[in-house]
Structures are given as structure tokens and as C-alpha cells.
Amino acid sequence: MYLLYTILAALFCFLILKWMKRRRYCMDIKRLDGKTVLITGGNSGVGKETAVALALRGARVIIACRDEDKARKALREITARSHNMNVLYMRVDLANMRSIREFSKTFLQKEKRLDILINNAGVPGILDWTDDNFSMCFGVNHLGHFLLTNLLLPRLRESSPSRVITLTCSSYRYQKLDFQDLNYNLLPFFTYCRSKLANIYFTQELARIMEGKGVTAYAVHPGYVQSSWTCHYSFLFQLLMKVIMFTFFVPCEAGAQTVVHCAVADEVTAHNGGYFSDCRPGSLRIFAKDAGVSKKLWEASERLVKLV
Numbered sequence: 579m580y581l582l583y584t585i586l587a588a589l590f591c592f593l594i595l596k597w598m599k600r601r602r603y604c605m606d607i608k609r610l611d612g613k614t615v616l617i618t619g620g621n622s623g624v625g626k627e628t629a630v631a632l633a634l635r636g637a638r639v640i641i642a643c644r645d646e647d648k649a650r651k652a653l654r655e656i657t658a659r660s661h662n663m664n665v666l667y668m669r670v671d672l673a674n675m676r677s678i679r680e681f682s683k684t685f686l687q688k689e690k691r692l693d694i695l696i697n698n699a700g701v702p703g704i705l706d707w708t709d710d711n712f713s714m715c716f717g718v719n720h721l722g723h724f725l726l727t728n729l730l731l732p733r734l735r736e737s738s739p740s741r742v743i744t745l746t747c748s749s750y751r752y753q754k755l756d757f758q759d760l761n762y763n764l765l766p767f768f769t770y771c772r773s774k775l776a777n778i779y780f781t782q783e784l785a786r787i788m789e790g791k792g793v794t795a796y797a798v799h800p801g802y803v804q805s806s807w808t809c810h811y812s813f814l815f816q817l818l819m820k821v822i823m824f825t826f827f828v829p830c831e832a833g834a835q836t837v838v839h840c841a842v843a844d845e846v847t848a849h850n851g852g853y854f855s856d857c858r859p860g861s862l863r864i865f866a867k868d869a870g871v872s873k874k875l876w877e878a879s880e881r882l883v884k885l886v
């Protein structure tokens with residue numbers, strides 16, 4: 579009898595795990611020949627798998643990374659897996675506003691098109707500061723991409739219809755923004771949650787501002803993914819997370835699917851400014867849909883990155 583109970587319990591756990599790790603794959607087979615895609619942080623994790631998937635569809639793919647060695651290694655892998663020689667690397671450090679401005683200037687000089695911008699790079703909850711004295715999560719995950727997108731908007735508009743996809747996380751729901759302390763840098767996980775909430779507000783406001791101008795915007799939660807984000811933490815934490823990630827998280831290729839879906843599928847344009855998860859529109863907590871907060875964050879961000 580005990581054996582039967584053990585087998586049933588094991589089967590139950592197996593089915594629960596299978597259910598937790600279920601992911602939809604992008605079924606749209608559209609090609610992207612002649613299109614240019616820019617992916618920040620394309621050297622690892624979700625970004626690298628997105629680069630492979632879009633290069634396989636024939637796009638010119640530019641990965642924007644901060645570490646040249648890692649970028650070159652990733653470039654070789656993306657090219658080999660996609661058989662697409664039209665894959666490039668450009669250097670940008672999103673923790674440095676000057677680097678973003680220089681990158682954008684070079685990009686605008688060299689690239690005649692920008693059809694899909696994927697704001698993928700991100701740091702997990704760490705207590706650190708950027709070169710411009712912003713908290714690392716808010717500075718890289720939100721402000722860096724905010725500045726980059728704004729500087730590249732002229733090319734996105736010229737290449738319309740174009741799309742801006744920004745990686746967020748379902749953990750946005752655990753925090754709200756504090757406009758008295760946008761640079762909040764106290765509890766690591768909460769700094770991350772706030773930056774990911776900022777990604778959602780940014781997407782909504784961008785969609786509103788670009789309404790009717792040929793640029794649409796989407797926020798994507800990729801699921802919980804077996805990427806290399808734990809490299810920022812201690813060896814012990816990495817070891818523990820390896821077991822947890824292996825058990826509960828999905829491979830990076832699966833994590834890239836919703837990003838690819840938002841990059842290619844026609845039906846997503848009906849949800850401009852929307853939040854996507856598992857290749858379909860997801861629902862947001864009410865506070866994350868507040869247009870007043872989106873506008874306020876946009877205006878505050880413009881001042882912080884000195885766009886106005």
C-alpha cells in the first residue's frame with residue numbers, strides 16, 4: 579500500500595512540475611528578411627536565444643553588450659546556430675549615460691533601419707550604483723533603456739511599422755513606485771521589482787506617445803528562466819539556485835518565445851502598450867495600469883537622463 583502511495587505522490591509531483599514548466603511556443607512563422615533588430619544584452623540568456631530565433635528568420639541582428647569578449651563569443655554561437663552572417667555586435671554599457679549616447683550616435687550614423695528594438699538587458703536585485711549615481715536596477719533596467727529608446731526613436735519612426743519590446747517580470751506586482759525615492763536601493767529584490775514595474779509604465783506611456791506614429795510597444799514577462807542572472811551572487815546562492823532553476827525554471831529558448839511572438843505576430847498590435855506572458859496578453863494589477871503614474875514616471879525619467 580505504501581508503495582502505491584509513494585508512486586502516486588511521485589506522479590502527482592511530476593505532473594505539477596510539468597504543469598509549472600509548461601510554456602507556449604511562438605507559432606508564427608513570419609520571416610524578417612530586410613528587417614533590423616537591436617537586442618540589448620544579447621550575449622546571454624533570453625537575449626541570446628531571442629537573437630538566434632530572429633536571425634533564423636533572416637533579420638539583421640545587432641546585439642548591444644557591455645563586455646566585448648562575451649559578445650564576440652555569443653556572436654560566433656548565434657551565427658553558427660542560425661547560419662546568418664548578418665549578425666553584429668556593438669558596445670554599450672547601460673549603466674553609463676555617456677556610453678548610451680555614444681552608442682546611439684554611432685547606431686544612427688551606421689544603421690539605416692531599426693524595425694525591432696528589444697530592451698532585454700537587465701540586472702537582478704543587487705545593491706549597487708551606476709556611473710551616474712542611479713541605483714543599479716533602476717538605472718540599468720529602466721533609465722538606461724528609457725534613454726536608449728528615446729535616442730533611437732527617429733530611426734524607429736522612419737522604419738515604421740516598428741516595435742519596442744521591453745523585458746519586465748511578473749514580480750512587478752510586489753512593489754509600487756515611490757516618486758520621492760525613485761532611486762530606492764535598500765532591499766535587493768524590491769529594487770528589482772520596482773525597476774520591472776517601471777518597465778511596464780514605460781511601455782504604456784511609449785505606446786500612448788507613439789499612437790498613430792507607426793511605433794508600437796510591448797512589455798514581456800519571459801517566465802522564470804534558467805539564465806545566468808545568478809552570476810551576480812555568492813557561490814552558495816548560485817549552487818542553491820542551480821537546483822531550484824533546474825527543477826522549476828524553463829530553458830532560455832522557452833523564455834525567448836514571448837519576445838519572439840511580440841516581435842513577429844500581427845495580432846499583438848491590437849494590444850499596443852500591453853503586457854505579454856506565455857505568448858499571449860496577460861492581465862496586470864490595477865495599480866500597474868495607472869496612466870497618470872506612467873506619465874509622471876516618463877516626465878521624471880526625462881529629467882533624470884537630461885533629455886529635457
Ligand SMILES: NC(=O)c1ccc[n+]([C@@H]2O[C@H](COP(=O)([O-])OP(=O)(O)OC[C@H]3O[C@@H](n4cnc5c(N)ncnc54)[C@H](OP(=O)(O)O)[C@@H]3O)[C@@H](O)[C@H]2O)c1
Binds near residue numbers: 673745746747801802
Ligand atoms: N531569468 C528570469 O527568470 C527572468 C524572469 C523575468 C524577467 N527576466 C528579465 O529578462 C531579461 C533577460 O534576463 P536573463 O534572465 O536572460 O539574464 P542574463 O542571462 O543575466 O542576461 C542579462 C543580460 O543583460 C546584460 N547587462 C547587464 N547589465 C548591463 C549593462 N550595464 N549594460 C549592458 N548590458 C548589461 C548582461 O551582460 P553581461 O553578460 O555582460 O553581464 C546580459 O547579457 C532581464 O531584463 C530580466 O530582468 C528574467
